[in-house]
Amino acid sequence: EAGLGHGPRYDVIAAWMVLEHLHDPVAALQRLARWIKPGGWLALSVPNASAWERAVFKDAWYALQGPTHLFHYTPRTLAAVLGQGGWRVKRLFHQRIVSNLFYSASYALADRRPHSRLARHLAALPEAGEKFNFAMYPFALPLSALGQKGRMTVRARKQ
Numbered sequence: 001e002a003g004l005g006h007g008p009r010y011d012v013i014a015a016w017m018v019l020e021h022l023h024d025p026v027a028a029l030q031r032l033a034r035w036i037k038p039g040g041w042l043a044l045s046v047p048n049a050s051a052w053e054r055a056v057f058k059d060a061w062y063a064l065q066g067p068t069h070l071f072h073y074t075p076r077t078l079a080a081v082l083g084q085g086g087w088r089v090k091r092l093f094h095q096r097i098v099s100n101l102f103y104s105a106s107y108a109l110a111d112r113r114p115h116s117r118l119a120r121h122l123a124a125l126p127e128a129g130e131k132f133n134f135a136m137y138p139f140a141l142p143l144s145a146l147g148q149k150g151r152m153t154v155r156a157r158k159q
Contacts, residue, residue, distance in 0.1 A: 008035055008036055008037045008038070008040070009035060009037065010035050010040060011036075011037055011039075011040045012040060012041045012042075012043065013032050013035065013036060013041075013042050013043070014042075014043045014044070015032075015042070015043070015044040015045075016044065016045045017045055017046065017047075018044065019044055019046050019071070019073070019078075019081075020046050020047060020069045020070065020071050020072065020073065021068060021069065021070060022070065022071075023070060025071060025081055025085070026084045026085045027085075028085070029042075029081065029082060029084070029085020029086060030085050030086050032085070032087075033085060033087060033158050036158050038158075040157070040158065041155055041156070041157060042082075042154075042155070042156045042157070043153065043154070043155050043156075044154055044156075045095070045154075046073050046078060046151070046152060046154075047069070047072065047073070047100070047150055047151055047152075048073070048074065048075070048094065048150055048151060048152040049063075049072035049073055049074050049077075050074035050075065050076075051150045052143075053100060053101055053104055053150045054150075056104075057104040057105070057107070057108050060104055060107040060108035060111055061104050061107075062100045062101075062103035062104040062107060063100055063104075063150055063151075073152075075092055075152060078152070079092070079154075082154065082156050083159070086158060086159050087156040087157065087158060087159060088156060088157055088158075088159050089154055089155075090155050090156055090157055091154070091155045092153070092154045092155075093152065093153055094143070094152050094153075095150075095151040095152065095153055096140040097136075097151065098126075098136040098139060099126030099132075100150030100151065101150065102122050102123065102125045102126050103122075103123055103126065104150075105122050106119045106120070106122035107119075
């Protein structure tokens with residue numbers, strides 16, 4: 001907090017794929033709540049541990065990423081942690097990208113066949129960029145609507 005002055009300074013704080021890496025996410029969220037101006041927003045994104053990808057791929061689930069992911073969140077547990085940190089969820093939505101799915105599939109295949117060319121190709125597909133994501137949009141949209149995407153984003157306000 002050094003150098004931030006004594007009062008709130010920010011209208012918006014964004015934390016994309018950060019919260020799952022923190023040793024004390026509640027303390028971090030409390031600190032962010034002190035930094036936000038009245039009426040300000042917190043926008044954050046984390047992997048969705050309740051997505052079907054986790055159930056299907058188990059220890060090959062791309063977002064598992066141990067030991068760097070210290071915590072995994074479902075919509076319910078994320079709301080609870082945000083509440084403990086001084087925030088109230090205003091909107092939660094599931095991102096409409098499928099890259100995690102292809103990475104998970106490549107991990108699962110590589111576990112079974114370590115030198116699989118197909119596993120390397122699956123992992124490379126999301127790197128194709130926007131064209132890949134647009135092509136996968138018809139598949140991602142219903143999964144997102146059902147809350148079954150591998151990443152979720154929250155907009156929250158200070159309680």
